[in-house]
Amino acid sequence: xxxxxxxxxxxxxxxxxxxxxxxxxxxxxGALLELLRNRGxxxxxxxxxxxxxxxxxxxxxxxxxxxxxxxxxIAIFPPVTGG
Amino acid sequence: xxxxxxxxxxxxxxxxxxxCANNSRIGAIASFIGLVRDNSDGDPxxxxxxxxxxxxxxxxxxxxxxxxxxxxxxxxxxVIHRTGKLALCDQIVFVAVAAAHRHDAFLACEFIMDFLKxxxxxxxxxxxxxxxxxxxxRATDEDARRSWLDSSDISAR
Numbered sequence: 453x454x455x456x457x458x459x460x461x462x463x464x465x466x467x468x469x470x471x472x473x474x475x476x477x478x479x480x481x482g483a484l485l486e487l488l489r490n491r492g493x494x495x496x497x498x499x500x501x502x503x504x505x506x507x508x509x510x511x512x513x514x515x516x517x518x519x520x521x522x523x524x525x526i527a528i529f530p531p532v533t534g535g
Numbered sequence: 536x537x538x539x540x541x542x543x544x545x546x547x548x549x550x551x552x553x554x555c556a557n558n559s560r561i562g563a564i565a566s567f568i569g570l571v572r573d574n575s576d577g578d579p580x581x582x583x584x585x586x587x588x589x590x591x592x593x594x595x596x597x598x599x600x601x602x603x604x605x606x607x608x609x610x611x612x613x614v615i616h617r618t619g620k621l622a623l624c625d626q627i628v629f630v631a632v633a634a635a636h637r638h639d640a641f642l643a644c645e646f647i648m649d650f651l652k653x654x655x656x657x658x659x660x661x662x663x664x665x666x667x668x669x670x671x672x673r674a675t676d677e678d679a680r681r682s683w684l685d686s687s688d689i690s691a692r
Contacts, residue, residue: 458588460586460588460656460658461586461658461660461669462658462669504672508588508591508656511588511590511591511594513654525590527588527591527656529588529656529658530658530669530672531672532652532653532654532655532656532657532658532672533652533657533658533659533669533670533671533672534585534587534616534627534628534651534652534655534656534657534658534659535569535616535627535628535648535651535652535655535657
């Protein structure tokens with residue numbers, strides 16, 4: 453299935469892209485993160501264990517066990533600093 | 536409820552007038568304005584850029600205001616958050632809460648800001664003499680958010 457993945461702020465800059473379409477075989481946030489980490493280099497570094505970032509599925513914060521289905525919009529971003 | 540994310544500036548007096556227009560039940564309005572400060576962690580700051588997640592930011596602000604409305608006796612609420620390039624002293628964020636009594640207005644206004652700072656998807660990038668840098672989240676902001684959750688008597692807080 454295909455999903456849309458968005459990156460914001462520092463992660464958008466580190467990854468050098470604001471969004472991409474990804475073909476995912478297993479439908480969880482954890483599976484997506486594993487796929488991204490397996491790209492190595494900056495991906496493995498920024499999304500590695502202990503790194504502080506958030507994931508939202510269809511604009512709602514989610515953890516690694518959250519399901520993903522075709523057409524979902526997944527966003528990965530650093531802790532927020534607005535206000 | 537008015538929730539707006541915009542690049543343009545806002546006028547607090549106009550917003551407050553609109554909040555209480557023709558509503559004689561309102562006895563109190565508490566408001567907060569966040570501004571671009573000229574220093575951060577001891578370093579001079581010359582300007583700031585604010586990024587957000589457009590599909591999510593207004594939605595999270597609305598959720599936060601709805602939580603405040605369930606928790607306190609408040610009437611209407613206005614939240615405005617700016618994005619884009621901002622200069623020193625520029626207004627960043629505006630929260631105003633109208634209520635029958637001041638206690639509810641003060642508490643709801645602080646609650647909304649504490650959750651906005653820690654949950655709404657906005658990110659600040661500061662310009663300093665050393666170049667640009669993304670602002671790091673502050674532990675004190677997270678402590679402030681958590682203090683509302685820890686309150687055993689939520690109506691007393």
